């Protein structure tokens with residue numbers, strides 16, 4: 001596996017792989033790699049001769065009171081994990097490499113970034129779209145791999161790629177969960193054993209609404225109430241939002257007629273967790 005810290009070295013290595021006739025898959029990450037990430041790396045390496053994984057804890061997507069400083073960082077372990085999953089190149093730039101002095105240009109996908117997580121994390125998605133636009137310009141992959149756990153991020157990045165004609169395919173891969181249903185996340189490491197037990201209620205809550213949907217319920221307020229009832233009994237869980245929205249436009253819905261996103265964000269102690277399922281009236285079932 002190759003390694004680059006500078007944009008020029010990453011570009012050189014990727015150009016060489018292209019010259020060898022390889023197609024390029026790209027998995028952007030902030031490190032602390034887990035099975036959610038490795039599922040993306042494995043998917044990419046099964047489809048491309050060259051898989052690039054970026055590891056960059058992007059400061060522009062963290063708010064002033066968020067966990068930028070305590071975000072887990074362990075490059076040595078991440079390099080082993082990425083290599084084990086089939087990465088060809090890890091690109092791990094410094095903050096100065098990505099945001100040199102005088103940096104002042106941002107990419108914003110308006111409206112989609114103001115709801116759900118964007119409502120409580122102002123500027124978060126502007127940071128995500130800016131860094132991913134930069135990474136796509138450096139890597140120029142054929143396919144960008146994203147996880148469905150961050151559903152709003154995937155919707156916004158797909159829209160950015162479409163609106164800016166970036167010419168990359170976006171593949172959104174299923175959420176990977178632990179045996180207790182908890183969606184894998186780099187932030188799960190912040191949870192105590194009791195908090196982790198509480199976190200399993202999130203997927204229980206989404207599944208409750210999902211099963212109701214499978215039984216034919218299409219009324220959004222009834223689906224939301226069913227999911228909320230599971231969380232309302234938990235004193236440790238503070239719900240930030242629990243909403244059903246259109247899975248592409250993120251517009252509010254009163255009934256599920258097209259693919260819809262049932263998404264939630266909660267706080268358990270100091271830790272903010274998100275999760276979601278897709279409600280698909282086409283199949284009559286939900287995707288976890």
Ligand code: PAF
Nearest residue numbers: 028029030058128131150
């Ligand atoms: O999902 C993440 O880890 C980040 O938001 C991303 C896409 C790597 C951008 O920093």
